[in-house]
Amino acid sequence: METIEFKNVSFTYPNCTTVALNDVSFAINESEFVVVCGESGSGKTTLLRHMKKNMVPYGRGTGDILYMGQNIENLEDRISASEIGYVQQNPDNQIVTDKVWHELAFGLESLGESNLVIRKKTAEMAEYFGVSNWFRKNVWELSGGQKQLLNLASVMIMQPKVLILDEPTAQLDPIAATQFFDTIRKINQDFGTTIILSEHRLEEVFSMADKVLAMDKGKIVVFDTPEKVGKVLTNNNKSLFYGLPSAMKIYAEVTSENNTNFKIQELANEKCPITVKEGRLWLDSFKKTAQCEQLKNRRSEDKLVDNTLFENEISSTISGIAKSNITAIDLKNVYFRYEKKNEDILSGLNLTVKKGEMLAILGGNGVGKTTLLKLITGIKKPYAGKVKSDGRVIALPQNAQAIFTEITVEEELGEAFTDKTSYNNSITKEDIISSIDDMIAFMELENYRKTNPYDLSGGQQQKLAIAKVLLLQPQILLLDEPTKGIDPYFKRSLAKILEALIDKGVTIVMVSHDIEFCAQYASRCAMLFDGTIVSEGATRDFFGGNSFYTTAANRISRHLFKNCVTCEQVVEACRNIGV
Template sequence: MAYLAVSDLTFTYHGAAAPVLTGCDLSVGEGEFLLVVGPSGCGKTTLLRTLKPALAPYGETTGTITLDGAPLDQLSPRDAATLIGFVGQDPERQTVTDTVFAEIAFGLESTGVEGALIAGRVAEAAGFLGISHLASRKISELSGGEKQLVNLAAALALRPRLLLLDEPVARLDPPAKLRFLSAVRRINEEAGVTVILVCHDTEELFPAVDRVAMMENGAIKSILPPREFVRKAQNGDLPFVPTVPRIWLLSGGTGEPPLSVREGRAWLKETIRATPENVPEKGDAPTGKEEFLSARYLWFRYGRNAPDVVANLSCSLSAGEILAVLGPNGAGKTTLLKLLAGILRPVAGTIRYEGKKGLPKAGRNAISYLPQDPALLFASDTVREELDEMTGGDPDGAAKIEKLVARLSLGGLLDSHPYDLSGGEQTRLAIAKLLLLSPRVLLLDEPTAGLDPVAKTDLSTLLRELANEGCGMIVATHDLTFAAETADCAAAFFNATLTSPADTFRFFSANRFYTTQAVRLTRDLTRVCLTADEAVAALRKAEGGTP
């Protein structure tokens, strides 16, 4: 008997023409860990919210949902609040109070747990997730990862039997992501809580989950154990298959699909039985290109007695070059971008632009900055007005906009409200706004946060094209795969400064742990490959070469 059973669920938003969910069938066993994947806009979030009565969107629903044998709508509001826990995407937007203790206690107070017992319940949830030491801290002083753990603890304190997680790690850096996911895994394994997790980044999840559900156009297309999912993956599923099994699949692997790097290396060793090829060093080092934006010995801190956020940092960028600045959240990547954009002034050090000291005036043909949240740039009611704002007074404006709209496929969205766009569409619109200024340098802050794999690949392609047209770019990101696919050079932000930038290939192939899955898989076994595509190509070539 399934714990949660959804059958033939259809949902249409109030006033919308077409339904978002079109006949969803889902059955989840008690204690199961289910991963739900699918492209943006396929109805994952709507499905998840429909499963939590207090969050159910407003509209027309048909079909049935039962929880533990009883229809979901017959659940009392109190039971619905406690039995079903929910954590959403943005860590900033879910907290209600000012301190961690009050935050975790909030649900317990709302559902009427006896006052004297609340502290104990808070302690239990916080202790289980390893955040007891944060109890008296102010929420506003926590990092994003810590906030998200507090949100999880707040749901956990209510002792849920079903946990619904809507892209909870999309905005976290890799260490915080792993910490959150391992906490979820423990809740599932040690407490037997049923978990339904919606997540784009499946890399670490395939070895952990029981089944993977693929959603497409408002329905569940398939729901399979991870290895089955890999074996039966077709074109549309591929972006959601993690690097290691994707390499296995595309290079025509046999036997059981490997899910982790360890399994992948065992398979690879078995398959190639070849001595590692000598790593061909790409001719790189100082490229001799003229650097037109450079910073020397920058220092910055936010207050006289505050710690240094940027200390003795030097870097440079030449035309058409993409530099990836890697590192965890809070390391100072954003501060560096703001210094180079002229938003902040360095305490010491010089920035040179086109050989001259100082930065150009903000505006056309200069340096443009894309903040992490693209919505910060949106001031109008429609996409069209957003774009018109940037060309005020330019006679060629309309033509430029038309070209950009076609290039960034914003055509169908011109009359939408910018806030109604998906994450990937918002990023594209923000970039379009910046491109209307014909910038020489683009500074991008975490442009992949919250994007699905397809949108990420599109963005990577777009940035490469812009680079080929001569636009220099600095991309601050903690997405290593994205950096490996996109950037020419990479440098790590560590201890308030940048390690010396190296060619992307050198950077990732030299690292053992802080590198992409593909490098971890192929290191020492064959030619080191940065991305899944490279690895697949290399393996195919190796097969072709050895009869």
């Protein structure tokens, strides 16, 4: 039986000229694991919110949405609350109590369950989700990963039949995200819970899915198995292609007849790999085929295949290398703690960033990355050590909403021009309007000029926040999770913006969990752990030597190619194998 069914559903937000959902029809069967993907603003969040009665957004809508054959609008509140669970992107937006144990119990209390039932189910759920060790903690003491796990446990304690998750790992580090996805898969397998997951990180969830629903501009592009969806997106939708798992992208590029220098018919007919494991095995097949072709073409010269071909490095595609020896940011022996009685967050930290460099700082949730940025901006002061910066420092906070002050998108951008330290008094009204128009167009927000920033999707809010920060004309730009909620296609546009800033001498320090983005565009990376920088270096060397904090492309190819950390580098290495 269909658990969720959409019948010709269309929806438009107030003051918007673009339809958020455009005649959408599909059905999700009981116990299916469905991944929803698409560009920011394609309608993913709007689609998910329509699946839960009290989450349906305000606006004009048509069509029918059914849960177990019944219109969602007519569901009893108790059924909607208990049988359809919803986990939001920002874990802080969903937590309503002050203690972990109370947060777990809150849903059952709201349903009127007895104390005996609440205690029993709370204990059981705490053990299942590994919450026992921090059961009595205050929620504000938890890391981002723990908060999101708590949200999931708080929903699952009501034993929902459907679990909806809207980019739940957007603020989690790679290891915490992997653990969270493993838990989701376990829930689907252990309880038969129907899972509907919206996600930009497709490396792991693509292989978990029974079906993938790809959206573009409010419409469904394709709804099918992961293999078939990958094939459709590879051939017909380049923007969504960038979001596919690395193994699929490498396969598609290498087996393209226009992009290879040896016969690929046999390889192209093999099953498209999805996971890292499948990608490694496929590359092994590629190597054997390449060697056979080499041997065939060189036999007349009695030349044997040189296996060191697979060890050669290729030219770097990474940009943003520091363009001067001038120091823009310098931290020496820095110590910081939020309260005297607490332990140090940063302990003896040293870091130097050159002008015109793009530095990516990685590390787990709660290790002090955001705190480090606050010290550079001067918002926080160390109790020991020195922090120096040379230039105007502008920061993009992790929570984009923190810098929103106006009621429309264009007014939000206009507010950036009220900062007299950024712009001289000679700037005209026409210049301001032109700058706002250009930024709105570049950020693909033309249809949302009059929209309240809080009505935008998470990815669109991030775009707006980035646009506002850029209009402030920074000399030193600090970015805290800049790609959070942004689709892979727009990340490429963001990278072009950052590269243009670097060409102008702007220094960029980026805190991010987005390993793929850092590997593609940062010139240098550093790992923050236990209060200090434990490793740093050029991007390829940094990721090439890591086991977990590295890219899928590197894990796929490291047994054949040395220090290939992006899909482009792996594909180039494959093409460089002569025949």
